[in-house]
Amino acid sequence: MPEETLKEKIISYAKEIGIDKVGFASADPFLTLKDRLITQQELQYQSGFEEKDIEKRTHPSLLMEEGRTIISIALAYPSKLKNAPKSTKGDRRGIFCRASWGEDYHNVLRKRLSRLEEYVKELDPQAQCRSMVDTGELSDRAVAERAGIGWSAKNCAVITPEFGSYVYLGEMLTTLAIEPDVPLTDQCGSCNICVDACPTDALIQGGQLDANKCIAFLTQTKDMLPERYRKKIGNRIYGCDTCQQVCPKNKGVDFHHQKEFEPDPETVKPNLNSLLHMSNKEFKERFGSIAGSWRGKKPIQRNAVIALGNFKEESAVPELNELIKNDPRPVIRSSCAWTLGQIGTHEAIVGLEEAYMLEQESEVLAELETALGLQ
Structure with missing residues (x-):
């Protein structure tokens, strides 16, 4: 099957099952990320929640020897809370960040990726797949950036042209050989508002x-x-x-079309x-x-x-x-x-x-x- 046809089929199915954006990246080592992670470790800027093995984070071949392509996905989530209760004296309110609104995104994205894996194996029964969301070895942000989902912004989020940075990211490492997408150019420019x-x-x-x-x-x-x-x-x-x-x-x-995230x-x-x-x-x-x-x-x-x-x-x-x-x-x-x-x-x-x-x-x-x- 020609690469273009395979890629188009995957994109079409991804949208059919509710994935807002899908991109394709090579499974080559993430050498720039590796340098950044080493610096981060030396400066003790890491949170401790990350995968500690930098080699696994930056060399997909250590996770899948024959891995050729990484399929990156993004799902949009809301930025505004409808019917929000007011915080008043005697009834003070706390707030969970937007990434914790609705159903746990790890579960939602894993379900989407599982369905995508099944479809990929229908297209090619010999294909190997390994999916990750947030807690996997690979950097969701680095993969999404390479796959053209968005650019890596100064606020350390991936910003997409369509949904801003209000997106959850996940990825699938696969043995399929698919033409990679072109990364987006950085659009933060001289803006330093977030910093x-x-x-x-x-x-x-x-x-x-x-x-x-x-x-x-x-x-x-x-x-x-x-x-x-x-x-x-x-x-x-x-x-x-x-x-x-x-x-x-x-x-x-402000997108509310993913019912799980309402x-x-x-x-x-x-x-x-x-x-x-x-x-x-x-x-x-x-x-x-x-x-x-x-x-x-x-x-x-x-x-x-x-x-x-x-x-x-x-x-x-x-x-x-x-x-x-x-x-x-x-x-x-x-x-x-x-x-x-x-x-x-x-x-x-x-x-x-x-x-x-x-x-x-x-x-x-x-x-x-x-x-x-x-x-």
Whole structure:
């Protein structure tokens, strides 16, 4: 079968099963990416969530010896929340980033890729395929860039001409030989808006990210948040969209045609107080289907506590006072200490003083002393 016909058939089927954009790249080594990853590792900018083996990340042949082509896919997701509940005094709301709206995108893209794999094997029963979404060895962004899906932007996202950067990416490594697409030229130019707007200066320069400063990463950690970042996260309880929201290429971009990604307003913009005492079962029932649940409830609850401090939400003081004395997790008690100190009402101070008399963990005691002005 001629390459052109094979390629056209795959593109047509991909669109038929709901893939918004598909591109084709060679399976040659990603040498420029390799240099960037080595530099990132030397500077300790990596998050720790990535595949640690740089060779596997940059040499597709280590994943599939006879791999010839990488098929890159993109699915668009919404940027605006319909019927969003308002965050008001007494009913403060947190927010999940847009990449966690609707059904977990890992599951959605894997299903699409699985169907695409089946189709490829119908076209060529001898074909080998290996699909990845986010957690695979290959860099979704580097593959998409090479496949002409979009260009790698200064905010470290891939920007597509059609959907902006509001796209999920996945790829399939295959033994099929298909004519590669032409990469798009960089269209960021001299624009530096995202770099300047980053709340924590995590975008060191265009296209380079210090993950350890990135709010999207920080909201997924499980330890106590460093003090310098607590006010920066605002009411974010998972992820951060600032560098996407300010991007001129995303102006007016909002696609709702992928039903799986349509968000439930009460799920992605939840009441913060309601998150404080959730059991594991309640957490899984309420948030288990979204991408933002993958780290469990502790980071979400910690972030909710800190968000209440940023709002100085007095209605939360009774619950915070209960948590700081009874919650078995030092991170939660430490966060409550900071938040009660931010709120600063008489009831909050009394709660801090009572907790100080009971506390035995040194890290929590340090937070309590700071909140009470004892150090």
